[in-house]
Amino acid sequence: MAQLTERVYLVGSGLLGNRMSDDYDCNIYYVAAGDKGILVDCGGGRNTHKLLDILAQHGFSGEQLEWIVLTHAHADHSGGAALLQRQFGAKVVCSRLTAELVSGGEDTLEIGKAREQGIYPADYRYESCVPTIVIEDGEKLSCGDLELHFITTPGHSRDHMSIYIPQLAALFCGDVLFSNGRIAVQQAEDFSFKELADSILRLKELQAKDLFPGHLQPLCGDYGKTLTAAERKFAAGEIPESIV
Secondary structure, eight states: OEEOSSSEEEEEOOTTTTOSSOTTOOOEEEEEETTEEEEEOOOOSSSHHHHHHHHHHTTOOGGGEEEEEOSOOOHHHHTTHHHHHHHHOOEEEEEHHHHHHHHHHHHHHTHHHHHHTTSSOTTOOOOOOOOSEEEOTTOEEEETTEEEEEEEOOSSSTTOEEEEETTTTEEEEETSOBGGGBBOOOOSTTOOHHHHHHHHHHHHTTOOSEEEESSSOOBTTOTTHHHHHHHHHHHTTOOOOBOO
C-alpha cells in the first residue's frame, strides 16, 4: 500500500501500474472517511484476498468498507465487487448504465470475447454483482465526514463516471485520462473521442488538486496540468497518446 495523501491510499494496481495486487487490476484507491472506508474501483476479482492483505497491513479491514464506488463496468475495475459486497456487506455505488452491465455479468460485458482476444486469461471468471445504489449525474453522497460528487464522463465508455471529493480537492477520474495527458483508446462501440474531449473539459472546471487515474501513477499535486495537456491536444485537432 502506498499512502498518497492524508486520506487517500493506493491499495491495488496491475500491469499498467506497479503490479501491487494482480496484473489484471486497475488502480484501486482506499479513501479514509473517519472510521469508514471507501474503495474507488475494486480490480478484476482474481486476487481480492491480496487487496485485503494490503489493507490489513496498514490497519484497515474489510469490515470498514462502507462503499465500493465503480467508475465504470470494465472487468478490471468492477470484477471484485461481488465478493466484497457479499463478504462485508459493502454498498456498491455506480451509474445506471454500469449497474446494468455488472448485474448482467459475463454475457453483458462480453467477457468470453475478451478471453478469446487475450485481454483476460482463459481461466478468468467474472462474478456478476447487483449494485446497492444507482447514482445519477450531479448527485452527491456523504460517507463519514466526506461528500462525494458524481460526474458523468463518457468517452472511454458510455457508462463512465468520475468522483470528486471537495474536502480533499481529489478527483478520481477512472479511465478518462492518465499521466502526461494520455488516454486509453478502445476498439469498442461505446468509445468516443468527442465525448472524451467533452468530459475532460468538464473535469477541468473542478480545479482539483490531486488526480487519481485508473492506471499508471497517481498524480498528487497535479493542479489540473494533466487535464490541460489533454485539452490542448484535442483543441489543436490532435489525438492524445494512448496508453494501450
